[in-house]
Amino acid sequence: MLQASVAGLLAGGAYAMVGVCVVLLFQMTGVLNVAQAAIGAFGTMVMLQLLERGWGFGVALPAGVLTAAALAALLGWAIARFYTDSSAQVRTIVTVAVLVGLLAIGFRLFGNDPRTVPSLVPGAGFRLADVVVSGNALIALVLAAAIAVGAGLLLNRSRLGVRLRAISERPVTAEMLGVPVTALAVGVWAVMGAVTAVAVTAVAPTRPSNFLSLSLLVMPAMAAALLGGLRNLAGAALGGVLIGVIEGAGTSVRQLSEYRQVLPFLVVVVALVWLQRREVWDATR
Numbered sequence: 124m125l126q127a128s129v130a131g132l133l134a135g136g137a138y139a140m141v142g143v144c145v146v147l148l149f150q151m152t153g154v155l156n157v158a159q160a161a162i163g164a165f166g167t168m169v170m171l172q173l174l175e176r177g178w179g180f181g182v183a184l185p186a187g188v189l190t191a192a193a194l195a196a197l198l199g200w201a202i203a204r205f206y207t208d209s210s211a212q213v214r215t216i217v218t219v220a221v222l223v224g225l226l227a228i229g230f231r232l233f234g235n236d237p238r239t240v241p242s243l244v245p246g247a248g249f250r251l252a253d254v255v256v257s258g259n260a261l262i263a264l265v266l267a268a269a270i271a272v273g274a275g276l277l278l279n280r281s282r283l284g285v286r287l288r289a290i291s292e293r294p295v296t297a298e299m300l301g302v303p304v305t306a307l308a309v310g311v312w313a314v315m316g317a318v319t320a321v322a323v324t325a326v327a328p329t330r331p332s333n334f335l336s337l338s339l340l341v342m343p344a345m346a347a348a349l350l351g352g353l354r355n356l357a358g359a360a361l362g363g364v365l366i367g368v369i370e371g372a373g374t375s376v377r378q379l380s381e382y383r384q385v386l387p388f389l390v391v392v393v394a395l396v397w398l399q400r401r402e403v404w405d406a407t408r
Contacts (some may be wrong), residue, residue, distance in 0.1 A: 136262075142343075155215045156218045159341055161225040163336055164340070196309045199309045229335075280315040350362030
């Protein structure tokens with residue numbers, strides 16, 4: 124079980140990265156982006172298409188990342204332009220519609236056949252508990268930690284962070300005070316789209332690499348975000364790693380191995396019950 128748990132670090136690192144992006148985007152723009160993983164997966168599939176056409180990996184990867192950034196920026200611009208005064212629920216529903224649209228377009232463009240995805244750093248890694256931890260896992264874990272720490276410092280100790288929090292809580296008031304709401308929001312969306320594309324590309328070699336499967340990475344990422352209470356970046360990062368380790372451990376138990384991909388849903392349910400405990404207790408009193 125220890126070896127299987129260590130093997131789950133790669134998936135956990137990717138869950139942590141996407142989960143941190145979900146929390147960060149929610150904190151900075153007030154939007155819970157359900158299409159986050161699908162946007163990253165779209166960039167990954169564009170990269171694979173370019174590789175199949177003979178492009179070099181060093182060119183195809185940036186092109187895929189830029190594609191994801193452009194898609195995310197377009198969605199961010201649309202929400203900032205047309206849904207500034209809408210409630211958080213409405214803006215989340217917009218991202219659900221985008222997810223459905225991306226799944227339909229992605230199926231038409233990329234099909235549903237799994238593809239071979241090259242490693243970001245082939246040959247890199249180390250052994251832990253007789254398991255080779257790949258370079259992709261290291262990149263995912265380090266980036267997740269760096270994003271969580273860096274974003275926390277940015278939000279709490281910089282003028283830009285104050286502006287971004289103002290956009291999240293009072294976008295109209297922030298705009299009246301001279302804050303470039305649309306430009307900042309689009310920039311945040313673009314960066315989160317690019318980071319998510321890297322996370323999806325990192326985990327893709329260990330999963331069925333078709334567009335649908337990669338897009339559904341949003342489920343464990345959302346579970347990680349909920350474990351962080353949608354506000355705690357470090358909690359989301361640790362939650363993502365924890366879910367990956369639990370999934371990995373599940374493969375070593377024969378009775379659970381077939382259901383290991385259900386585990387994130389169980390984590391979501393437990394997290395929702397835990398987050399609601401105070402309201403229930405207060406109502407009972």
